[in-house]
Amino acid sequence: MNITQVREQAFAMPLTNPSYPRPPYRFYNREYIIISYRTDMDALRAVVPEPLDITDPIVKYEFIRMPDSTGFGDYTESGQVIPVSFNGEHGSYVHSMYLDDDAPISGGRELWGFPKKLASPKIVHEGDVIVGTLHYGSQLCASGTMGYKHKILDEAAQAALTKSMEAPGYLLKIIPHVDGTPRICELVKYQLEDIQIKGAWTSPAALQLYQHVIADVARLPVLEVVSALHFVADLTLGMGEVVHDYLKTDSLKDKV
Numbered sequence: 001m002n003i004t005q006v007r008e009q010a011f012a013m014p015l016t017n018p019s020y021p022r023p024p025y026r027f028y029n030r031e032y033i034i035i036s037y038r039t040d041m042d043a044l045r046a047v048v049p050e051p052l053d054i055t056d057p058i059v060k061y062e063f064i065r066m067p068d069s070t071g072f073g074d075y076t077e078s079g080q081v082i083p084v085s086f087n088g089e090h091g092s093y094v095h096s097m098y099l100d101d102d103a104p105i106s107g108g109r110e111l112w113g114f115p116k117k118l119a120s121p122k123i124v125h126e127g128d129v130i131v132g133t134l135h136y137g138s139q140l141c142a143s144g145t146m147g148y149k150h151k152i153l154d155e156a157a158q159a160a161l162t163k164s165m166e167a168p169g170y171l172l173k174i175i176p177h178v179d180g181t182p183r184i185c186e187l188v189k190y191q192l193e194d195i196q197i198k199g200a201w202t203s204p205a206a207l208q209l210y211q212h213v214i215a216d217v218a219r220l221p222v223l224e225v226v227s228a229l230h231f232v233a234d235l236t237l238g239m240g241e242v243v244h245d246y247l248k249t250d251s252l253k254d255k256v
Contacts, residue, residue: 036228051087105117
């Protein structure tokens with residue numbers, strides 16, 4: 001394989017058999033359980049990178065079932081998303097993600113910079129309760145429970161949900177150099193596209209997070225559960241854009 005062929009074929013690793021196909025990626029019947037909770041503001045400040053601004057001491061803990069996604073297949077995901085603003089625009093910062101499928105782990109990290117780790121999240125319907133769990137190996141790291149479809153969101157609430165999903169998401173993409181120093185360290189913006197809400201409900205919920213050295217979701221403790229949403233949607237994961245480069249000289253100045 002000559003140099004020109006390498007340049008033309010190179011998309012993802014490994015060169016001759018990439019871990020994931022080229023985008024776009026469309027998700028069908030994606031099931032969300034999102035439990036919003038109040039946490040410690042100092043704990044948030046310790047994990048949210050500048051130049052993002054924290055709007056409130058709120059974290060959205062997510063359990064997401066993805067039974068049908070182009071290229072990535074059938075998998076489940078769990079993690080924490082933090083409401084933030086950037087240059088006055090409201091959005092969310094993805095702090096942690098744990099999932100059980102290699103292709104979206106590789107693709108999510110390499111393309112966008114999603115903070116994905118291999119673990120075992122699950123969503124199970126148990127009678128009148130929806131149960132979301134996150135295990136890392138044998139250890140339970142997160143447990144969320146939500147009443148089953150207590151109240152259907154009205155048209156206005158569904159429109160607000162769609163608008164919130166269309167808001168930008170932010171990621172800290174880090175790729176090291178061969179000597180271990182950062183080669184890429186960027187704040188990436190992405191958005192969900194072509195969103196179709198197929199059903200949405202709200203119910204009471206409870207959430208417990210447990211200390212774990214690797215799956216450290218308890219770093220952002222639960223002080224109070226604020227609300228919970230259960231919904232199913234089709235959507236496309238849009239590609240990203242770099243909005244801040246931490247390795248540029250003018251980006252390294254700390255705020256006074």
